[in-house]
Amino acid sequence: GIQVEQSPPDLILQEGANSTLRCNFSDSVNNLQWFHQNPWGQLINLFYIPSGTKQNGRLSATTVATERYSLLYISSSQTTDSGVYFCAVKQTGANNLFFGTGTRLTVIP
């Protein structure tokens, strides 16, 4: 199956700092989603971004499908941004999303 690698695995930020999370994938995809899983286990949709760039408030994402990677940018981080960020992709013809192992973000005041 497709391989999905996320980096870094862990990240600690001071409140107000900016960060970039990376997702590399090993094959062509027709679906890529970024999720934030909060400390209560809830999985929140951030972006549906198989290609291109999107922005939503302090968050933005870019997927370069031809080079098989996606980036999630967090600006002016807040303590509520803490949690695990997952990248998930779906190959053409596949039935489901394959998840990366996530980036665990801790934002300290």
Place this chain on the structure above:
Amino acid sequence: EADIYQTPRYLVIGTGKKITLECSQTMGHDKMYWYQQDPGMELHLIHYSYGVNSTEKGDLSSESTVSRIRTEHFPLTLESARPSHTSQYLCASSAQGWQPQHFGDGTRLSIL
């Protein structure tokens, strides 16, 4: 945000009990999914359905079973719970075509 609901949110129960985890969505989505997630790990697909009376096993082997009698409802059942079933179970749905998946809040299951 999408309307997909899971109950119960948390369940602690003894070994050998029969358990049903509920998942319902009000968006009319044809596709529904169950994922299993161990603490600190990624999600793995255990079941999916592309419509009424359609169910398939996912990539991760599971002793659970599912049914899809109505479009909006996709329950997951464990006939005899064991401690190895302790995990978080997340339900998702999506529309036809290349559409994003929307997730419920999950059920955290602990088998004693």
